[in-house]
Amino acid sequence: MMWKPDWSKLVIYLVIPVVLTGGLAAMYYSGVLMTQRLVAPKLPPLDSHSWREFGLLENGQTLLLAAIVATLTA
Numbered sequence: 454m455m456w457k458p459d460w461s462k463l464v465i466y467l468v469i470p471v472v473l474t475g476g477l478a479a480m481y482y483s484g485v486l487m488t489q490r491l492v493a494p495k496l497p498p499l500d501s502h503s504w505r506e507f508g509l510l511e512n513g514q515t516l517l518l519a520a521i522v523a524t525l526t527a
Contacts, residue, residue, distance in 0.1 A: 476516040
């Protein structure tokens with residue numbers, strides 16, 4: 454018996470996270486100030502090393518991890 458891949462699970466658990474994370478990382482390293490600020494906003498009261506923790510990339514990864522954990526426990 455041969456194993457058949459479940460394409461819907463492959464898309465949900467591999468393709469979407471890779472595309473979202475890769476796209477946001479590309480936006481951050483693109484050199485375009487507007488897209489860099491979307492991914493890692495500049496928050497003057499905080500140290501410059503902690504700015505990126507409030508951006509789309511970090512929060513998107515956290516949401517993806519939470520969705521994976523919720524799916525595993527359901």
